[in-house]
Amino acid sequence: MKQSHLGWLMNESALSGSRFRPPALPGVSDLHATGLEVVVRILVLDDDEPLRKAVADMLRTPERIVDTAGDAVEAIKMVESTEYDFILVDYMMPVNNGIWFMKNVKLTRGKTKVLLMTAYVNSKVIAEMFSLGAVGYVIKPFDYAELMRHLGFHSGQEPQSPSQLPL
Numbered sequence: 001m002k003q004s005h006l007g008w009l010m011n012e013s014a015l016s017g018s019r020f021r022p023p024a025l026p027g028v029s030d031l032h033a034t035g036l037e038v039v040v041r042i043l044v045l046d047d048d049e050p051l052r053k054a055v056a057d058m059l060r061t062p063e064r065i066v067d068t069a070g071d072a073v074e075a076i077k078m079v080e081s082t083e084y085d086f087i088l089v090d091y092m093m094p095v096n097n098g099i100w101f102m103k104n105v106k107l108t109r110g111k112t113k114v115l116l117m118t119a120y121v122n123s124k125v126i127a128e129m130f131s132l133g134a135v136g137y138v139i140k141p142f143d144y145a146e147l148m149r150h151l152g153f154h155s156g157q158e159p160q161s162p163s164q165l166p167l
Contacts, residue, residue: 041082042066045075045101046090046117051140055088055117058144072096076105084112086151089134091118091125099125102132113154117142 042059046052047070056066067082069075071093079087087107091098098116107114116129116137126137138150 040064040086041084043075043078043082043084043087044068045072045087045093045098047071047093048090055147058147072098072101072104075101079105079107079112083108086154087112087114088117088138089114089129091116091129092120099128099132102129102134107133115150115154 040063042064044052044055044059044066045068046055049070052068052070056068060066067078067084069078073096075087075089089098089101096104098118102114113136114129114134116126116134117140118125118137119140121139129137135154136150138147
């Protein structure tokens, strides 16, 4: 198995295997259609560039368009011009944190689902993110399967096994 400095983040064998191809996510309502393919749009907001790139790379497929933002202001501008199905938001960022982002972004309620990504486990922070519209959270470090379980659950699909991950 290939290892990298971000090996704690994901199981890279799942990404590099020639037989591995994550299935599309057909269960999310109001998905964007391009031709015959269903496309899910995901925004990853995290100030840690290597982590942001790794998360985007592990999620990106022909059926998933993944954009990234390094700060909350940049992410808000992206949300103003693009409709996302999921936004993964880091809590601890310099200048403006995840709560600031949630207070200042204008989301299409029911359409865009926000998941908190954090290593800073604090029940008050999690409760405030939920009160501002987040639907779930994932604790860093996490791996590909864990992130996919969260996204699958919040898309309305619950896989029976890792091979049935919905995204």
